[in-house]
Amino acid sequence: MKAHVGDRLVLKGIHLGDARRVGVITGLRHEDGTPPYEVRWLDDGHVALVFPGPEAHVEPATAPGRVQP
Numbered sequence: 001m002k003a004h005v006g007d008r009l010v011l012k013g014i015h016l017g018d019a020r021r022v023g024v025i026t027g028l029r030h031e032d033g034t035p036p037y038e039v040r041w042l043d044d045g046h047v048a049l050v051f052p053g054p055e056a057h058v059e060p061a062t063a064p065g066r067v068q069p
Contacts, residue, residue: 001052002033006061009039014055019043023050025058 003009003025011021026047027038036051050056 001035001056001058003028003035003037003058004033004061008059008061009037009050009052010057010059011052012055012057023048 005025005028007025009023009025013019021041021043023039023041025037026040029036029038029049036049038047039050040047
């Protein structure tokens with residue numbers, strides 16, 4: 001998984017009833033775009049260092065039809 005600042009990180013719930021979380025990547029720890037990522041969650045504005053698992057995917061900042069935050 002590789003990302004750029006401004007991309008969205010989407011976490012799908014892995015259990016029934018788990019909420020989907022979406023955040024904007026605000027910082028990278030590695031120049032090659034590999035995790036972990038500094039993410040600002042859109043639901044509460046909290047900023048966290050995230051080591052994404054298999055339930056996560058990155059949506060590029062330039063994805064078609066994407067609404068900018």
